[in-house]
Amino acid sequence: MATGGKEQVQAALSAQRGGLIHWLPVCLGIGIGGYFALRFEPGLPVWIGLAGLSLGCLWLARALPQAYAPLALAVACICAGAGLAKVQTAAHDAPVLSFRYYGPIAGRVVNIDRSSSDAVRLTLDRVALDGVPLDRTPRRVRVSLHGDQPITGWHPGDQLVLTGHLSAPNGPAEPGGFDFRRHAWFQSIGAVGYTRTPVLRSAPPEGGTALLVFRIRMAISEGVQTRLPGDAGALATAIITGDRSGISQTALQDLRDANLAHLLAISGLHMGLLTTFIFLVVRVGLSCWPALALRVPVKKVAALVALFSGAAYLGLSGGSVATQRAFIMVSVMLLAVLLDRRALTLRAVALAATIVLVLRPDALTGPGFQMSFAATTALVVVFGLLRGRQFGPGWMRGIVGVVISSAVAGLATAPIAAAHFNQVPHYGLLANLASVPLMGAIIMPAAVLAACLAPLGLEGIGLWIMGQGLRWILWVAGTVAGWDGAVSHVVAPGPSVLPLLCLGLLWLILWRGAARWAGIVAVIAAFGLWAGTTRPAILIADTGGLIGRMTPEGRALSRATGNGFVATIWLENDGAPAEQAVAAARAGFLTQGAVVSATVGPLHIVQVRGKTELARLKGCGGADVLVLTVPDTAVRPCLVLDPVTLRAAGAVAIDVTDADGLTVTTVQMLTGQRPWTPTAPQQRVAVDIQIARVQ
Template sequence: MTRLHPLRRAAGGLPDLVEAQRGRLVLWLPVCFGGGVGLFFALPHDPARATLALLAVALAAALLLLRRMPPRLAPLLVGTLAFGLGCLAAGLRTHAVAAPVLGFRYHGPVEGRVVAIDRSASDALRLTLDRVRLRDVAPDRTPLRVRVSLHGAQGFVTPEPGARLGLTAHLSPPPGPAEPGGFDFRRSAWFDRLGAVGYTRVPVLRLGETDRGAALWIHRQRQALSAALQTRLPGQTGAFAAAILTGDRSGIGEETAESLRAANLSHLLAISGLHMGLLTGAVFFALRLALALVPGAALKWPLKKLAAAGAMAAGLFYLALSGWNVATERAFVMVCVMLGAILIDRQAISLRAVALAALLILAFRPEVLPEPGFQMSFAATTALVAVFTLLRRGSPMARWPKPLRGVAAVVLSSAVAGLATAPVAAAHFNRIADFGLIANLAAVPVMGALIMPAAVVALVLAPFGLSGAALWAMGLGIRWVLFVAATVSGWEGAVSRVPAPPPETLPLLALGGLFVLLWRGRVRLLGLAPVVAGVLAWSLAERPALLVSGDGGLVGRMGAEGRALSKATGSGFAAEVWLENDGDLPDQAMAAARPMPPLDIGGLRIAHVTGRGWQARAAAACAAQDLVIVNRLWEGPPPPGGCLLADLGFLRASGALAVGETRGGVRLRTAQAAAGTRLWTAPALRGPGAPSAAAAQAALPQGASGLLFDPAAGARLAGH
């Protein structure tokens, strides 16, 4: 009992510790709410609807209990309520967007209406269709939306939104992760209500009249503006202008995109908080100046509030112009919160405004929490506001000359934003732009002082045919940004590759960083502990010794020179993801030229069989090996020998495989087991080549731990 005394004393002092944070506890609401959202997405199984209903009842009861709670304990209950509400909001949103997902591979006629146009990773034109019709597929099993890449010669340059099209396409369910625990596109597709993806190699036909709905009319205006910009500003200058004003990146070449990424300037292409803030800020100051020039206006009208309202309207127009994408919606919410603070005579830029924006976004779109755009946006904004709030209270910069203060503010803001977003960018994209600070210092001021103000002037003068000078100025600034990107990305050592972190790393870094920024007093230094733990977990993380693609055609074995791949072409997406997650150059041909080590791992004997005569060779391998991987469908009785045969049927149900050594032996993980049984992973692939439900249940691991092989016991692979 004596040993528990310090713990009891600490628990008794917790309310006093929280009480000392009065006035700042509201900043923790989105943190607690986001924690609940994160817990929901980390669950291995979807909670049943009855469980969500019980959670709602429990939260309602806790809300009633809050009225009788002692004031010193109330913040703890409020934080718990916010955590539960985050979990509940994510669950309700997941069920609310439920839509059919194609459960088999389909080849045949597809009809649909164009609602979005972009480009794929292979630079092919890509269409998103709604009002979909598939041959011999019942309406209740037909996806609400499908996305099709157009290959081969087409009869048009760019189809317009609203056009009703007919095509012959190959469709399949949204693909799973390229490796166990990797990015799962199926989750993103679920919340976009995208039920199938595919491609066509034949010309697309127009069917009937183009839909003239209001939303699609806006899409057509976006396309028209994009085409006009690329005509007036030819080359990559016009493509950059179209990207920052309309969200259309189809004109950005791969070389330009790569140089922007290597210089850490690719965020300038995304219509996000920077663009929305610059545009609305330019409108705000322009309107305020224009109104101040009206005689007597300053005495009669609230000029600051009128300018804020006008800037908010400009932000809404920009949101519509950019296609209502999620990143721009997030930026618009943040801007509205800050401009709304001006309307109600509150401080516009504060941590409370950032907290309210985060809470609103997570409440309506909880699925954005795992996305890099959300994480980087709020990491940068929170760090910037916190640092500049501290500087306002007693900064020596206040005594510096005004020009020097401006330069120092630019340097400091770029450094703080870069430091705050660097771990997120490294975790999601496996790269660090070593000279990103230099590139941002050279490019971002031009973006704010020249490009975005010129864009506003060009948009205002365009209806009168007077936008030429503004477009010239905007093009001048864009050419400077592209020059900076090309120069910095060409420096030796411009990019450092880093391996993918374990899943707990980013939550630990975020929790520790937020504690340091938001907590008062010396106790905030305790936030360094989870930061150190996250960095340590990242540095000690080991990549799988062997990776197998979901189609069985590619294996990658880790060796002394890095991961060696079994072939130089084919399964290119999986190869690129594996190498990037290793912290290696994403060059499949280079990795295929490396010496291939033996596939055996820790006493587990492994064979990979492809090509002609595969069936006889697989049968022979099964007698001598523990795990045999083939990229074909095994038909007939199982091969003799008792090995685990990972054929195409097995892999279509399991997804990609990862094999690595553990303290207990050798562990084999599957992508499906790591992803869990969620609504977006539930539709198993049916049709030729897929195992029966009973076979899949017997063969696949039932938990993320996967299958375990214990060489000391001489056992074959067994469920664990």
Template sequence: MPLSRRQRLAQLLLIQRGHLFPWVPVCLAFGIGLYFMLPEEPGIALIGLAGLVAVTIGGLALRGGALIGPPLWLISLVAAGLVLGAVRAHMMAAPVLGFRYYGPVEGRIIGIDRSASDAVRLTLDRVRLDDVAPARTPDRVRISLHGDQGFTRLEPGRTILATAHLSPPGGPVEPGGFDFQRHAWFQGLGAIGYTRVPVLTLHPAQPGAMRVLSLRLTLASRIRAAMPEETGAFASAILTGDRSALPQPLIESLRQTNLAHLLAISGLHMGLVAGFVFAALRMIGAAIRPVALNWPLRSIAALAALAAATGYLVLSGAAIATERAYVMAAVALLALVVMRRAFSLRALALAALVVLILRPEALLSPGFQMSFAATTALVAVFGLLRGKGRGLPKPVAAVLTVILSSAVAGGATAPVGAAHFNTLSQYGLIANLLSVPLMGVLVMPAGVVALALMPFGLEAIPLWVMGWGLDWILLVAREVAAWPEAVRHVPAPGPAVLPLYAIGGLILVLWQGWLRWLGVLPLVAMIWLWAGAQRPDILIASRGELVGVLGPEGRALSKPRGAGFVASVWLENDGSAADQAIAAALWSGEGRVRHLTGKRAADSVTCTAGEVLVMTHDPPRDLPCAVYSPARLRDMGAVSLIRSEAGLKQQTAREVAGRRLWNTEDIRERPFWPSNDQ
């Protein structure tokens, strides 16, 4: 007797029983993503309604049974994700500088790192600005140091005074591009800027102030003092998270060979630290007969490894990537304590759930996406291979495991990395095969021993061993990066590409039964959309300081210097390897698109209908052409124009980004929770 539709649906859902928990963070992430996609910041009424839906539907799902329960949970979790994203965004609310400021900046140093231009950067809190009310003063600012410095010792907790240029965090440099305003909002940054005059000390650091950061920088300096310059900078970055001494060419070589993940204290480092401690304690315990026979060595070693991972988290500064890695390691180690399998999709889902609840904004970060893409693929592939290849010799099995894991992780993260950074490392697999095993068997174990012996002043030998391994990795990075066509540049995809990749991959991995192969369809759609991605014909910077016109030879830029960051992002998103000077050589200087700089040019400008005129100063009168001047761009942000039969189709960064907390002042000043006197 054939089954009815309801029976077939029930049978399909029953197959999923025991495999539905990994979908919980997926549904939550969908709701968080929905919050960030909204064109307008949701008000208290919408958030309250979403919260009511989450609670009510969740209550019904508890009694919904195997057939009705899962769809109800999906609705409840999506609504909960939307609420979670909104609440987190409002929790991060802080003043944002509303104008360009030049003058005295006073603040306490709470962070020291290095910018993309290789300048030392200071993050300051307890900020004071001249003639700016405390209620309007950002809680945190970040300034880059240029010019002749060295008059002040830069250390955490020291209150400094600088004469600096500050401005609000900038929006996307093109519509749909990376939104630095949103990124800065969740970092608590209300202004960014630079200084070219010496930084001076107002108050020294208080004794005991910012102990963890001070300890981290002290350890980093001791590590660098014991090793050659670049090797020491690399070692301090992976052991303490301090990247302030890393030279930009070194970082670039690691990026071009897909080895930059070795710099971030993430899953690899946390896993190696915890794994080394776990394995070492089990080996030591196994060598002591009474301990081996009477003590629960596995649980003790797992708890000790968790303590080591916790210390590593605190020491390294607890960045988002490190927090994510710590949660995953903690889940795996606690699973070992209770005699469960450490690595499973359920454990991975629990780690993702914890990260999303603590930091919903992590969903948008490349680190989160690449980390969970790699780990999900590894768990799925090695789960399929469990129990196979037992007859292989151990050395052969170990080599094959390294090759397979590098290939799987690299293949899973390649689309994410290409979408965010517009590059594909052609020889990344080779570089990783030559470097990652040494990282696991030599570099990180020696680093752990060095940190353990450092209080006794005995770190020299393990640091020498560690340095030998790091020298090899740096050699591999430089040599492979020098190979012909080591890096392939790819154009930026549309906004639907990465969601389609995630949906397709998750269906393939998480769904049970033959319907999982439907996950191939989103992946095919992703490839089709990416291959047909259209770049804007004309790009205009947010203050009119740069124009880019796409031609048959690539994008022509209106000037060879200035607005360098904007130029580099445009060219990267085009999938071009050219630099700004090369792109500027393509600019004809005339045509239907013109770029005028300076007030004198603005005062005497003329144009005809059909022209596009971009200016750095406002014209004194109305003109018959399409004019993009500071007055017009102020409310538009960066602009893209695409040619069509109907003319030029305009899109602005503000249209795409919407009116959100992080980019609209009147929304920031609107209270999320109404006060009693309203």
């Protein structure tokens, strides 16, 4: 019996040998994801041990029977993935501002975009801060322009001087939430802030080639928006140059609600449509010249031209992670054409994913990487299963193909989008069917036409055609977003849901044999965990200025204004977004001047705002948890969360247990001590706290 079981295992492992390359990015991803999930930074002995384990597994792969060798290689790849993540983390090591700064800021403009509040944001390098030594000055800072500031006229390379507020990038808005500090670390942004005073140019844009591509991008962006005003022009610049700073918040929200926001990012769709159009034009054009077509491999020439065109588009668009990923995928497919191989296969997808993970390990945790490869993998699998099947007459095949591809890509990316953005657009398929075909048939060809006519000063012809298609897309987005029930909202899942879901689906797709159906068990388990997700009874912002309490009506907030970004994140993660003022009007808090209180089960929580009210406070004022907006040095018989404690601990979540005890979870408890977290001595908040009542 044991021998038979061993033979079955060997047979199952041997059956995977033809598709081992498919598992390479999966194993790298496990190692990368494991590194980012750690709550501590491994020391040198750990890395030496992992390197030894990896080398030992490579040797073991040669010594083991052929069937078991891939298991040793898988372990080696997992170790390599963790090592890649560590190398990238060390490469981005740069100073992070450790205090709140207000004063002069000087720097050079290296990026221009908009914040979620629609303010213009400038990213500066070559930063100088008054009184801050060079070795403690962030490599880059990002400043939002508020007040009476021009929204245009900023140019790449501008040398600017301004007076503003800066602080370290914020941590998660709640325990387990999105960690902007880690995101900023890999962008080398060591401080973020704002200014309300006029921004001055200390010198004109410097020459040289360092920002040449950025200047070209912004010049094209300004030219396009001049000839094509409004949201249509802003959407055109997003597609051509990757500059999304001109899109209004209304249009942006409509595109999100209609599941068309993917059209804003220069991703696989844009890169694929562009290179496919150029490939077809070159191939057909050369084929019309018989003398040349009989002597030259027209198909390969077209693939080369399309490849170089994609590289130019990559540079023109600014080379974001999403565009890099799209170019790598397209390059793999075009190289397959040059080598007379099938262009779109799981092997090509795996190779592209491997290249992206080696170059940018941090991309694994972002929705762009996850959604892009989920959609591509699903499309390859589904169209592989449908290969050779006919769907009516020839004129219907293109329509059926668009319907199938939109449905498959939408279904594949829906859980990932819901996990990251807490919403599910219900009419996304209809919106995409009405919009995506125009991207391939009108908009991208018109963009190429505009580029070809630009040297003659006739680019307006292509842009006019492009504008008609884009206005249609904006109309579709606005119409679909306005339908009743266009969007539903979901609770943010726990940290294990998305990895379990993705691994289950990958196992289902990649494993060969009956055991592949075990992937369904993992998928069902992931959705079960998601459905059972509970939200914290109490959330406290890391400033102490806002408290959220879960009620039958939804989360009630302690204030109608202030900490607006945090309030938005809490309500979205609850799966019930609402205006902050609406949430503040819900019953849940008793407000008496600068004192706000609430009772949750046996827990009495009190927030005291300002020094004056704190000076009047005796003991804890009857509170089990006392939240303060100013530092407090008094010894009090309760849990005190003042700015000093909260700055070290981060945002706090509190739940009342069945035994009338407290479960306190802080951001710092979940993120631990990593390179992107504050390095100052941490003041820990205990996990188990005895409720101390002041009689």
